[in-house]
Amino acid sequence: MKDHFHLAWFLSQGYGPKTWRSQWPGSSSDLKRWMMPDLFIDLARGLDRCCFDYMIIEDSSMVPYTYRGSHDTYLKYAASSPKLDPAVLVSYLAQATRTLGLVPTLSTSEYPPYLAARLINTLDHVTEGRIGWNCVTSSNDGAAENYGHDTQRPHDERYDVADEFAEIVTGLWEAWEPDAVVLDRESPVFADGSKVHPIDYEGKYFKCRGPLNAPRSPQGRVPICQAGGSPRGQAFASRWADTIITNALTVEGMKKFREDVRERAIGWGRDPDGIKVLFLACPIVDSTAEAARERRRLLAEEDGRHLDLNLSGLSRLTNIDFAKFDLDEPLPASLTTNGHQSSLANWIGKTPRALATGNSRQGIEFVGTPDGVAGRMQEIMQEVGGDGFLIFNTYFDRRYVMEICDGLVPELQRRGLVRKAYAHRHLRDNLLEF
Numbered sequence: 001m002k003d004h005f006h007l008a009w010f011l012s013q014g015y016g017p018k019t020w021r022s023q024w025p026g027s028s029s030d031l032k033r034w035m036m037p038d039l040f041i042d043l044a045r046g047l048d049r050c051c052f053d054y055m056i057i058e059d060s061s062m063v064p065y066t067y068r069g070s071h072d073t074y075l076k077y078a079a080s081s082p083k084l085d086p087a088v089l090v091s092y093l094a095q096a097t098r099t100l101g102l103v104p105t106l107s108t109s110e111y112p113p114y115l116a117a118r119l120i121n122t123l124d125h126v127t128e129g130r131i132g133w134n135c136v137t138s139s140n141d142g143a144a145e146n147y148g149h150d151t152q153r154p155h156d157e158r159y160d161v162a163d164e165f166a167e168i169v170t171g172l173w174e175a176w177e178p179d180a181v182v183l184d185r186e187s188p189v190f191a192d193g194s195k196v197h198p199i200d201y202e203g204k205y206f207k208c209r210g211p212l213n214a215p216r217s218p219q220g221r222v223p224i225c226q227a228g229g230s231p232r233g234q235a236f237a238s239r240w241a242d243t244i245i246t247n248a249l250t251v252e253g254m255k256k257f258r259e260d261v262r263e264r265a266i267g268w269g270r271d272p273d274g275i276k277v278l279f280l281a282c283p284i285v286d287s288t289a290e291a292a293r294e295r296r297r298l299l300a301e302e303d304g305r306h307l308d309l310n311l312s313g314l315s316r317l318t319n320i321d322f323a324k325f326d327l328d329e330p331l332p333a334s335l336t337t338n339g340h341q342s343s344l345a346n347w348i349g350k351t352p353r354a355l356a357t358g359n360s361r362q363g364i365e366f367v368g369t370p371d372g373v374a375g376r377m378q379e380i381m382q383e384v385g386g387d388g389f390l391i392f393n394t395y396f397d398r399r400y401v402m403e404i405c406d407g408l409v410p411e412l413q414r415r416g417l418v419r420k421a422y423a424h425r426h427l428r429d430n431l432l433e434f
């Protein structure tokens with residue numbers, strides 16, 4: 001494998017309240033004014049300092065009500081709701097950082113493609129090339145109902161829609177040739193019309209004339225991030241993604257996923273090294289391994305006290321009301337979903353209680369001292385062959401940011417596993433650096 005691997009951060013549950021139940025909740029203004037960008041700015045500054053490739057901001061577009069047919073549990077815990085618009089947060093984060101890549105989520109099931117292309121292009125202009133796009137298909141029927149539909153389209157068809165969407169968006173991003181803007185004050189010629197092209201797209205789901213009403217942005221084709229895990233999702237991701245994020249439960253699973261994606265990319269005529277596969281990891285680091293294990297135990301205990309919180313999360317991702325299952329009966333193999341199919345596939349055979357207490361859901365554990373966890377990450381990357389990790393923690397607060405940015409990452413840097421300085425200004429170039 002290559003000497004270095006990549007690091008990114010997953011802002012789980014998006015631009016919403018984060019620390020309000022933590023023992024380290026921040027000041028009272030942090031708590032009440034969760035909608036202000038302060039905590040997220042501190043996070044982004046930490047990641048910029050540690051030279052992370054990017055920070056991705058999760059998003060969804062509804063107050064869910066899948067669990068028990070009611071939104072009460074979600075609102076009680078601020079679980080998946082409220083959430084503010086990630087693209088707005090990005091502009092604040094960009095002001096506060098220098099090089100960190102910023103990746104908002106915009107759903108192909110909700111945006112019209114032209115609007116998405118325009119928003120991302122604008123963000124890439126104002127960040128001078130630091131934007132990525134987390135290109136998702138929405139899965140929860142509650143979101144479909146907010147956009148004029150009764151349910152989401154069938155799972156695989158959502159990716160057919162997304163294919164057309166991505167064709168339009170990337171076409172619009174490249175509709176202005178790189179030298180279309182002339183800026184000749186004498187003639188005058190602001191832009192050369194012969195170098196700006198309509199895309200005249202007509203598909204099954206979308207129609208778009210183009211061109212975009214804005215010039216090519218610094219990265220032109222902005223890096224696309226994707227998390228499709230089902231066979232259809234992987235086919236989509238390996239066609240379009242520059243970085244794929246995924247939750248593999250075992251080292252063998254990680255290796256296989258990465259090999260499959262690379263194989264599929266070759267099938268699309270792509271260089272497999274152009275796709276960086278990052279695996280979710282939720283490290284818990286402390287001064288001693290015992291202290292870290294105790295933290296892990298306390299988190300599981302906390303999960304056990306609020307089973308309804310995690311069951312509501314499982315319900316939201318699958319459109320299946322988990323309240324109907326016996327907590328201690330393994331989920332039957334016959335269960336199907338029109339939601340996150342790859343997630344459900346990982347859960348079959350496990351009990352709702354085990355899933356809700358987190359242990360069987362999160363996959364590989366990274367619990368120990370910074371040195372111990374860094375060593376484990378090193379071993380795993382060597383076995384998998386690359387490309388890196390996507391760090392996240394559902395119990396996210398400033399303390400956690402510090403433990404990663406001032407504890408774990410310096411240890412990874414000391415071992416020569418992650419970068420100590422950015423080599424480039426653009427997200428795409430940093431992704432392709434190694």
Ligand SMILES: Cc1cc2nc3c(=O)[nH]c(=O)nc-3n(C[C@H](O)[C@H](O)[C@H](O)COP(=O)(O)O)c2cc1C
Pocket residue numbers: 010057058059060105107134135136137138139155226227228229230231232233234245246247280339340341342343390
């Ligand atoms: C790390 C990670 C982040 C994700 N972020 C989002 C998100 O922000 N919004 C969203 O609607 N789906 C998100 N998803 C869901 C994926 O887009 C996808 O629907 C899911 O992985 C299931 O894929 P499949 O339908 O191909 O099985 C995320 C998935 C993963 C693993």
